[in-house]
Amino acid sequence: MNETFRAVTRWNVAVVLAAGLAAAPVPLLGQDAVADQDSARPDPSPHSAAALIAETRSVQPGSSFTVGLQLTLEPGWHTYWRNPGDSGEAASITWRLPAGVTAGEIQWPAPQLISFPPLASYGYFDEVLLLVEISTGSQFGAGDSLRLAGRADWLVCIEDCFPAEADLELTLPVSDAPPGLDRLTAPLFEAARAEIPGADSSWSSFARFKEPWYGLKIDPPDALGSVMGSDLSDVHFFASDPNVIDHAAEQSPDWDGETLVIRLARSGFSAGVPDTVFGVLVTERDGAGAPIAAVKISAPVIVAGNPAVEAETGSGLGVALLFAFLGGLLLNLMPCVFPVLSLKVLGFVEHSQQQPGGAARQGAAFATGVLVSFWVLGALLLVLRAAGESVGWGFQLQSPLFVGAMAVLFFLLALALLGAFEIGISFTRFATDEFVKVPSRTHIARNPTARSFGSGVLATIVATPCTAPFMGAALGWALLKPPAQTMLVFTALGAGMAAPYVALSLSPGLLDRLPAPGRWMETLKQLLAFPLLATVVWLAWVFGLQTGVNGLTGLLSALLLAGLAIWVGARWGGMAAQQPGKAIARATAIAIGGVALLILVRAAGSVPEPGSAPGAESATTAWPEWSPTAAGEVLREGRPLLIDFTAAWCLSCQVNERVVLNTATVRDAFRERGVTTLRADWTRRDAAITAALAELERSSVPVYALYSGRGGDPVLLPSVLTKEIVLEALETYVPVQR
Amino acid sequence: MNRSRISFWTAVATLFVGAALYSAQEARAQSASPTIGEPAPAFTLPDTYGTEHALADYRGEWVVLEWLNYGCPYVKKHYNSQNMQGLQETYGGKGVKWLAIVSSAQGKQGYYEPAEMNEMSEQKGQNALAVLLDPTGEVGRLYNAQTTPQMVIIDPAGTLLYNGAIDDKPSSRPASLEGAHNYLAAALDEAMAGKPVSVPTTKPYGCSVKYPG
Numbered sequence: 001m002n003e004t005f006r007a008v009t010r011w012n013v014a015v016v017l018a019a020g021l022a023a024a025p026v027p028l029l030g031q032d033a034v035a036d037q038d039s040a041r042p043d044p045s046p047h048s049a050a051a052l053i054a055e056t057r058s059v060q061p062g063s064s065f066t067v068g069l070q071l072t073l074e075p076g077w078h079t080y081w082r083n084p085g086d087s088g089e090a091a092s093i094t095w096r097l098p099a100g101v102t103a104g105e106i107q108w109p110a111p112q113l114i115s116f117p118p119l120a121s122y123g124y125f126d127e128v129l130l131l132v133e134i135s136t137g138s139q140f141g142a143g144d145s146l147r148l149a150g151r152a153d154w155l156v157c158i159e160d161c162f163p164a165e166a167d168l169e170l171t172l173p174v175s176d177a178p179p180g181l182d183r184l185t186a187p188l189f190e191a192a193r194a195e196i197p198g199a200d201s202s203w204s205s206f207a208r209f210k211e212p213w214y215g216l217k218i219d220p221p222d223a224l225g226s227v228m229g230s231d232l233s234d235v236h237f238f239a240s241d242p243n244v245i246d247h248a249a250e251q252s253p254d255w256d257g258e259t260l261v262i263r264l265a266r267s268g269f270s271a272g273v274p275d276t277v278f279g280v281l282v283t284e285r286d287g288a289g290a291p292i293a294a295v296k297i298s299a300p301v302i303v304a305g306n307p308a309v310e311a312e313t314g315s316g317l318g319v320a321l322l323f324a325f326l327g328g329l330l331l332n333l334m335p336c337v338f339p340v341l342s343l344k345v346l347g348f349v350e351h352s353q354q355q356p357g358g359a360a361r362q363g364a365a366f367a368t369g370v371l372v373s374f375w376v377l378g379a380l381l382l383v384l385r386a387a388g389e390s391v392g393w394g395f396q397l398q399s400p401l402f403v404g405a406m407a408v409l410f411f412l413l414a415l416a417l418l419g420a421f422e423i424g425i426s427f428t429r430f431a432t433d434e435f436v437k438v439p440s441r442t443h444i445a446r447n448p449t450a451r452s453f454g455s456g457v458l459a460t461i462v463a464t465p466c467t468a469p470f471m472g473a474a475l476g477w478a479l480l481k482p483p484a485q486t487m488l489v490f491t492a493l494g495a496g497m498a499a500p501y502v503a504l505s506l507s508p509g510l511l512d513r514l515p516a517p518g519r520w521m522e523t524l525k526q527l528l529a530f531p532l533l534a535t536v537v538w539l540a541w542v543f544g545l546q547t548g549v550n551g552l553t554g555l556l557s558a559l560l561l562a563g564l565a566i567w568v569g570a571r572w573g574g575m576a577a578q579q580p581g582k583a584i585a586r587a588t589a590i591a592i593g594g595v596a597l598l599i600l601v602r603a604a605g606s607v608p609e610p611g612s613a614p615g616a617e618s619a620t621t622a623w624p625e626w627s628p629t630a631a632g633e634v635l636r637e638g639r640p641l642l643i644d645f646t647a648a649w650c651l652s653c654q655v656n657e658r659v660v661l662n663t664a665t666v667r668d669a670f671r672e673r674g675v676t677t678l679r680a681d682w683t684r685r686d687a688a689i690t691a692a693l694a695e696l697e698r699s700s701v702p703v704y705a706l707y708s709g710r711g712g713d714p715v716l717l718p719s720v721l722t723k724e725i726v727l728e729a730l731e732t733y734v735p736v737q738r
Numbered sequence: 739m740n741r742s743r744i745s746f747w748t749a750v751a752t753l754f755v756g757a758a759l760y761s762a763q764e765a766r767a768q769s770a771s772p773t774i775g776e777p778a779p780a781f782t783l784p785d786t787y788g789t790e791h792a793l794a795d796y797r798g799e800w801v802v803l804e805w806l807n808y809g810c811p812y813v814k815k816h817y818n819s820q821n822m823q824g825l826q827e828t829y830g831g832k833g834v835k836w837l838a839i840v841s842s843a844q845g846k847q848g849y850y851e852p853a854e855m856n857e858m859s860e861q862k863g864q865n866a867l868a869v870l871l872d873p874t875g876e877v878g879r880l881y882n883a884q885t886t887p888q889m890v891i892i893d894p895a896g897t898l899l900y901n902g903a904i905d906d907k908p909s910s911r912p913a914s915l916e917g918a919h920n921y922l923a924a925a926l927d928e929a930m931a932g933k934p935v936s937v938p939t940t941k942p943y944g945c946s947v948k949y950p951g
Binding site: 088089153155160267270271 | 809810811846847879882884885901902908909910911937938939940941942943944945946947948949951
């Protein structure tokens with residue numbers, strides 16, 4: 001059947017063209033002859049012809065049916081889509097219809113991109129059938145005939161353009177019988193319908209605007225996404241509004257995970273940014289570039305660079321580096337880092353007394369340790385992202401194995417601080433350096449520089465669960481930039497974090513002002529064991545959320561065995577122990593440690609029981625779960641929305657939720673203003689959340705995105721919240737509901 | 739020790755200065771198309787009599803730029819109806835320097851040799867101060883000229899005030915002139931009365947500018 005109607009079409013073209021050319025004795029490219037003699041235009045429709053055709057052979061009173069304006073163009077010539085692009089004009093029909101008969105809008109098939117750099121147009125070549133639905137009144141009776149008349153205006157162009165027009169009419173008999181299809185034209189209508197893009201709710205989309213670009217993000221249905229594959233040369237977005245995007249700009253469609261990202265440049269002639277970008281996405285084309293698969297897109301626009309967050313977001317590398325440096329500096333005060341670093345300071349105290357000048361070298365070693373760790377983290381992050389993984393800051397904490405290993409490490413550190421064992425087990429020595437009271441001082445003192453380096457590494461590792469103020473903005477910015485810039489930002493972060501210690505180690509004056517070492521240091525060390533143990537509790541909780549009760553039990557068993565191994569090793573395998581028992585004790589300790597490790601690895605591999613989704617428990621706020629669809633729905637309905645991007649392993653998230661978001665005052669304020677609250681839980685890897693964070697130019701949690709519900713503009717609240725901040729943001733951006 | 743302290747802070751400072759320079763450069767590279775409210779891009783073009791016109795020569799005057807292509811049906815709508823010439827006369831009388839610019843490449847629609855162009859202008863009753871020739875399209879691209887006609891207003895301080903369509907009826911039919919809202923006239927009236935231009939940019943309509951290539 002397909003071939004039949006193709007043949008019919010071609011035949012039609014030939015006949016119409018032949019007729020048109022015969023009637024118009026004009027050379028093919030005789031633009032001057034046609035266009036310059038306005039007074040006596042010999043051909044009202046140069047280089048093209050129009051016909052009005054119906055799908056059915058008769059009309060039933062009171063029903064509607066479809067007619068089509070068939071435009072046939074000479075080879076190489078084109079006419080335009082509803083949005084003609086940079087130049088040109090869409091076809092139009094001025095109807096003259098009997099009373100009670102109405103014509104609908106033209107239903108436009110997906111267009112083709114017609115490029116004349118630096119300009120571009122949207123249109124059709126060869127032939128196009130523009131469908132229009134006609135509704136009839138019931139004043140017609142069987143035996144009447146219905147006469148449709150109208151004038152079609154269109155523009156036909158090769159590069160130069162000619163206005164064309166045609167007076168058209170079509171008469172159909174009115175019959176009570178159900179209308180039969182016109183065998184000649186019906187296949188044309190069927191084919192035309194197939195080319196009209198439909199709205200499809202399984203394609204979700206939104207556009208993020210940041211001058212001068214729209215980042216159009218489209219999630220195709222799973223099946224289609226895989227069909228589209230990696231070759232996106234056929235993909236193009238056609239905006240319906242003539243003055244929203246720059247039609248000629250490169251769109252560079254690309255996959256970001258399962259999301260299709262299309263970059264649209266804002267039209268240089270548009271005064272503002274619309275609430276929604278409407279258009280048609282062509283996903284597949286034939287050899288001649290004509291669309292064969294297309295879908296309607298209406299993407300709500302989110303405007304970035306809201307003034308309220310402008311200061312935190314910044315724009316250039318300079319600002320990002322400054323924020324990164326400040327963020328690194330502030331990391332030192334975060335609960336995950338503070339205990340470890342206080343110990344580091346104690347180390348300085350001791351060393352400044354023991355060997356003058358050694359402090360500076362250790363400060364440098366510590367800074368190097370921090371910097372190298374940040375570089376390794378940054379490089380790892382880049383490599384993983386390049387490999388297509390959706391990861392962000394703190395990604396290592398999304399791995400239960402890492403969390404478990406951290407818990408064991410902190411547990412052993414705490415035991416050492418409490419004096420439960422006195423040894424120089426190598427990993428403890430590496431990590432804890434001078435703060436563990438070790439009998440064999442000489443042995444340890446042999447390489448204080450390496451140990452300072454080790455504490456730098458440790459400090460960085462324990463810092464990852466924390467996001468300091470300013471840091472989110474800098475990291476978010478960095479991860480959207482080329483690798484070199486990302487690494488610069490990581491460098492600035494490390495420099496910021498190490499700066500206080502370097503400064504301290506370089507200032508003998510400051511060091512002198514610290515109290516002299518003594519018994520108080522012993523007491524302080526023991527005291528600092530408890531924040532470390534608290535950290536273990538927290539890590540165990542995170543681990544439990546990631547792996548379930550069985551996993552958690554595994555971790556606790558691993559802690560137990562690790563403690564046992566250390567005790568055995570220290571009690572009988574230490575420096576002071578006697579041969580040959582020493583060797584046996586050490587072997588036993590290593591064996592027990594191995595079992596602990598095995599249990600830990602197994603536990604990390606387990607999965608929570610069904611029904612206990614992660615976050616169900618991590619929620620200190622009982623907020624519904626975020627999904628792009630859920631958020632899109634709320635926004636489409638114009639309701640205000642707060643999204644809490646959080647993770648169980650993110651300490652500042654937990655604090656914000658407990659102390660601010662989950663208080664009665666704040667909850668009431670949300671209710672009063674009709675704010676929908678959604679929680680995006682990033683405790684485990686989640687590509688959708690990573691993508692949503694990237695939209696906001698963030699790659700870490702917490703992020704609090706407040707949408708006013710009046711279109712666009714998410715406001716990002718600071719990463720350290722107070723009730724006042726939240727209430728003020730609501731006051732400013734969300735009107736009270738009546 | 740002192741030396742290491744100095745080198746640490748020098749490194750930090752270098753990092754920041756470099757970053758600041760880099761971002762400044764990046765910001766400059768992005769401003770490709772002319773911005774309303776910013777200085778209009780400078781240009782110098784010969785007219786059909788061989789006289790050079792530099793935008794800077796008109797500092798202190800109101801300037802209108804009109805992208806022109808006599809072969810374009812949309813331009814014809816405005817010339818055959820005398821609409822364009824009327825505007826040129828009205829605002830020329832108020833001291834506005836009206837420059838028509840032809841950015842058609844040689845051999846393309848709207849391109850004429852100077853003598854031929856003068857003949858066309860004579861026929862049409864062209865009232866612009868001068869018809870400037872931009873066959874390379876350089877000035878057209880500078881102003882993001884997409885269509886003929888396309889209109890630009892520059893104030894006496896050399897600031898770009900308007901860039902866009904001549905009116906709100908994107909059609910080549912002469913009948914569309916009736917009831918059209920003329921953006922150019924509205925913007926000029928506002929600006930010359932010392933008021934801000936309420937609609938400083940619109941989507942231009944018409945034929946594509948026939949750039950080379």
